[in-house]
Amino acid sequence: MAIEDVKSRPRDSEATAKVIDLLKERFSDRVQTGEAFRAQHAHTTTYLPPQLPDAVFFAESVEDVKAVVKLCAAHKVPIIPFGTGSSLEGQINAPEGGISLDLSRMDKVLEVNAEDLDCRVEPGVTREALNEYLRDTGLFFPIDPGANASLGGMASTRASGTNAVRYGTMKDVVLAVTAVTADGEEITTAQRARKSSAGYDLTRLFVGAEGTLGVITSITLKLAGIPEKIAGGVSSFQTLEDACNAVIMTIQMGIPVARIELLDAVQVKACNAYSGLSFPEMPLLLLEFHGSEQSVAMQSEQFAEIAADCGGSEFVWTANAEERAKLWKARHSAYWAGRALAPELSGLSTDVCVPISRLAECVAETQKDVEREGFLAPIVGHAGDGNFHLLLIFNDKDPGEIARVEDFTARLARRALAMGGTCTGEHGVGQGKKRLVAEEMGGAIGVMRAVKKALDPDGIFNPGKIF
The missing domain is CATH 3.30.43.10 (Uridine Diphospho-n-acetylenolpyruvylglucosamine Reductase, domain 2)
Incomplete structure (x- = not known):
């Protein structure tokens, strides 16, 4: 920037x-x-x-x-x-x-409508607090960006995360918001009904607005039933391209994977050191399946065949909750694991998202760009929806290195745009991507203004x- x-x-x-x-x-x-x-x-x-x-x-x-x-x-x-x-x-x-x-401090769960699979919360409720509150209802809130973010903030940045491939993003699960607008009055953008043809979609206007249109004071959210069985597993690959091709085949075959996360060799090394794991330092896919005991077993076996076809290692999976929790804790600690590779330096976390058919190409070109520049930049992604992240680790006291990093992130965003993608899959625009979103939106920026x-x-x- x-x-x-x-x-x-x-x-x-x-x-x-x-x-x-x-x-x-x-x-x-x-x-x-x-x-x-x-x-x-x-x-x-x-x-x-x-x-x-x-x-x-x-x-x-x-x-x-x-x-x-x-x-x-x-x-x-x-x-x-x-x-x-x-x-x-x-x-x-x-x-x-x-x-x-x-x-x-506005952290109350205002209502839970278990029969309708929805709830209404104040903006300060965090996703972990909501799921703790829902634990005895048989329901859960599936959007998981990793950080224990507030739901108001998640709505404002249109967050998503590891479960997006199955459950969608915040734009898919927010049914309505209330917000205080510039006149100091509170408006309600919609009712609890799952669909409506009543005028402009004001809910989607506030979801992703990053607090630039008003202050969200409550959010009505879709919930999901806690799966009967959850299974997770890992498979290593010789190259990032092979791993991405396995992701593409999984999605195109319609396997209802809940999470499918991509880690490059640098990120695997970082997670091993930070979280006490021992994965081969190769590109890795980390998956999770939700459903009945029979369905998760079948899905795991289907993916194992895909992984083998793409040159991956044996797909080792488990339904043990503690083992799965350890894996996902390591994944959610990926940012801090990456920073620990060079704690004396700074880091810039950036993301793009492309159509799933272009994922392998975009990741491969990006990895070549990283190698040309000589950057330390772990790659990790919510690969099931074409979204991946880089953590660029660099000296923020060196103007020349800052310029190189900024040029790289601009090339990354433009590479994604050229493939029909977006300059930000889930981080939002804020200050860091204002120029890039203007390029992406073109004349529509005038409408937004x-x-x-x-x-x-x-x-x-x-x-x-x-x-």
């Missing part, structure tokens, strides 16, 4: 100070202006420089959100919604200062993001 992408408009310090004073008068210790609090609400797990808000406000109710929005709108002070801070493209930075609106202007005329909601 180029430096000019994070330039901001001048701050109105006087207006911001007035809003902070008014909030303190009304809410006392729920308004924090100390540097430590502000820094915690601008951190980013990539090399983008943190840009601190002027204050942090801890909301506990919809009425709190309304009050903050009305105050900020009246004085044209920016609002940056905050969940858990696990976003990867600078979405929580405050380039124009303003108020970081921390929604983590018009929507933003209509709903947020003074640009107070998460300014400096997406556009």
Whole structure:
């Protein structure tokens, strides 16, 4: 990301100070202006420089959100919604200062409709907390981005993760949201019905908007039944291309795999060291099947045949919950495992997504690009839907190396676009991919700007993001 992408408009310090004073008068210790609090609400797990808000406000109710929005709108002070801070493209930075609106205390599960397989939650509920709450209902929330992110943040960035190949992404499971808009009032975008032809799809407008159109105050979500049986396993391959071809064949044959994750040799080495595993340091596929005892056994056997046809090792699978949990814990720790390869350096995590038929080609070309540049860059991906990630490890104090990394990520995104893909499968745009999303969307960016202007005329909601 180029430096000019994070330039901001001048701050109105006087207006911001007035809003902070008014909030303190009304809410006392729920308004924090100390540097430590502000820094915690601008951190980013990539090399983008943190840009601190002027204050942090801890909301506990919809009425709190309304009050903050009305105050900020009246004085044209920016609002940056905050969940858990696990976003990867600078979405929580405050380039124009303003108020970081921390929604983590709005953490209630408001209702569960088990018969309809849905629930409604406040935005601060995390995915792990929701699944703990649902444990005795026979239901679970399947979207799993790895981090224990807040559901409001997951909706705002249109998150997905390891289960997307079977259960979809946030755009598929969000039935409705409520949100506070620039006039300080709460709107509801839809009902609980599974389909509707009633006007514009406002739900999808807010899902993926990254907090730029309003503040989400509740989310209605589809749930899934906990499978009778879950089986998981691994297979190693000589090359990344062989592993990708196995993924493509699995999807094209219609095998209902729940998760199919790709790790290159560098990532396998990192996970072995970080998580105490002993996989061969070769490209690896990690799979999971959900269903009945008979169906998961059949699916595992079908994949074993595909792996063998693609030159893979024996597919070793298990239905043992503890063994599976260890494997997926290692997968979810892949980012930190990669960082541990060179802890003195910085890291930039980026992702693209391509049609499944182009996955092998895109990954192969990307791996050649990594080798040409001499980068240390583990590759890992939700390969079942054509989405893969790189963690570029580099010296963020070296301007020349920063420029090389930025050029590489631009080439990666344009390679994906040329194959009919997208510059971001699940990380979102934030500050880091503004230029790239403009290339991807073309003239549609103008429509997006018009929507933003209509709903947020003074640009107070998460300014400096997406556009």
